[in-house]
Amino acid sequence: MSLPMTAExxxxxxxxxxxxxxxxxxxxxRAYRFAAPSGSLAAWDLGDPEGERVVMVPGITxxxxxxxxxAPILAGQGYFVQSYDLPGQYESADAGPEGAEGWSYxxxxxxxxxxxxxxxxxxxxxxxxxxxxxxxxxxxQRPELVRSLTLLATPPxxxxxxxxxxxxxxxxxxxFLVRKHFxxxxxxxxxxxxxxxxxxxxxxxxxxxLDHTRRESVDGIVGLMMTTPNLYQPLRDSAVPKLVVAGExxxxxAKLYRRFAKRIGAAVAVYATGHSPCETTPHQLALDxxxxxxxxxxLSAR
Numbered sequence: 551m552s553l554p555m556t557a558e559x560x561x562x563x564x565x566x567x568x569x570x571x572x573x574x575x576x577x578x579x580r581a582y583r584f585a586a587p588s589g590s591l592a593a594w595d596l597g598d599p600e601g602e603r604v605v606m607v608p609g610i611t612x613x614x615x616x617x618x619x620x621a622p623i624l625a626g627q628g629y630f631v632q633s634y635d636l637p638g639q640y641e642s643a644d645a646g647p648e649g650a651e652g653w654s655y656x657x658x659x660x661x662x663x664x665x666x667x668x669x670x671x672x673x674x675x676x677x678x679x680x681x682x683x684x685x686x687x688x689x690x691q692r693p694e695l696v697r698s699l700t701l702l703a704t705p706p707x708x709x710x711x712x713x714x715x716x717x718x719x720x721x722x723x724x725x726f727l728v729r730k731h732f733x734x735x736x737x738x739x740x741x742x743x744x745x746x747x748x749x750x751x752x753x754x755x756x757x758x759x760l761d762h763t764r765r766e767s768v769d770g771i772v773g774l775m776m777t778t779p780n781l782y783q784p785l786r787d788s789a790v791p792k793l794v795v796a797g798e799x800x801x802x803x804a805k806l807y808r809r810f811a812k813r814i815g816a817a818v819a820v821y822a823t824g825h826s827p828c829e830t831t832p833h834q835l836a837l838d839x840x841x842x843x844x845x846x847x848x849l850s851a852r
Contacts, residue, residue: 567619601629610639619832641762647770675689785814786815795818
């Protein structure tokens with residue numbers, strides 16, 4: 551799949567995205583299991599194994615299928631794209647601890663480091679939403695594994711990140727309403743009721759995926775997002791090229807993402823979409839990713 555050379559062309563392609571069956575992997579994808587510290591994780595890869603490696607990790611209530619439109623575009627540019635389901639989520643539901651306790655940043659960081667170490671490094675790393683927080687920790691702890699860092703719809707705040715959610719952020723000041731089980735329930739309700747107004751094909755897959763995802767893993771991740779670490783300075787000091795990506799209609803306002811990018815020394819891209827640019831504006835996102843990857847290549851060649 552060729553990549554358009556202009557932002558205008560990418561926008562045009564994103565305007566006419568065809569419906570797809572999200573449960574089916576893109577043509578040419580290899581599905582496999584990865585033995586991670588937390589357990590057996592469902593993973594896939596696409597593209598030329600000799601190409602530069604791109605590792606894309608989904609967020610809470612997500613899965614590798616979130617990149618079904620984006621991955622083929624990057625693979626078409628010669629990149630080797632890999633992804634995996636987080637422990638407790640979808641086809642990795644059996645991995646991770648039992649119950650809502652025991653879910654820690656260390657668990658997710660160890661898995662991500664193990665996955666990166668299992669292939670050629672450094673790799674271009676993309677973390678979607680919660681996985682972006684984990685990717686920041688990995689970049690700070692193991693910068694030699696990361697060629698570039700993309701934070702896709704990653705909460706642009708630290709601490710209790712839900713306080714900045716548009717319209718409903720004030721609920722974060724109500725003790726009962728910020729319990730992780732309650733917030734996890736709201737996230738699941740959002741998917742079940744199609745509050746975000748996704749396509750019928752996407753809604754069918756998202757609901758089927760939730761039937762496999764363990765509820766305690768959702769609650770555990772929500773609890774971690776309520777204690778998001780402040781990594782502004784170490785990320786700003788890092789030589790790893792960085793990109794912050796968000797939708798204009800995301801959960802957090804675009805101005806927060808722009809401020810976040812400035813604080814960590816990252817470029818920023820904001821598209822006219824919601825929380826999932828990888829699903830709704832994949833060509834525009836791919837164009838910016840390839841630009842980031844080529845910049846990192848030039849820096850590494852010096």
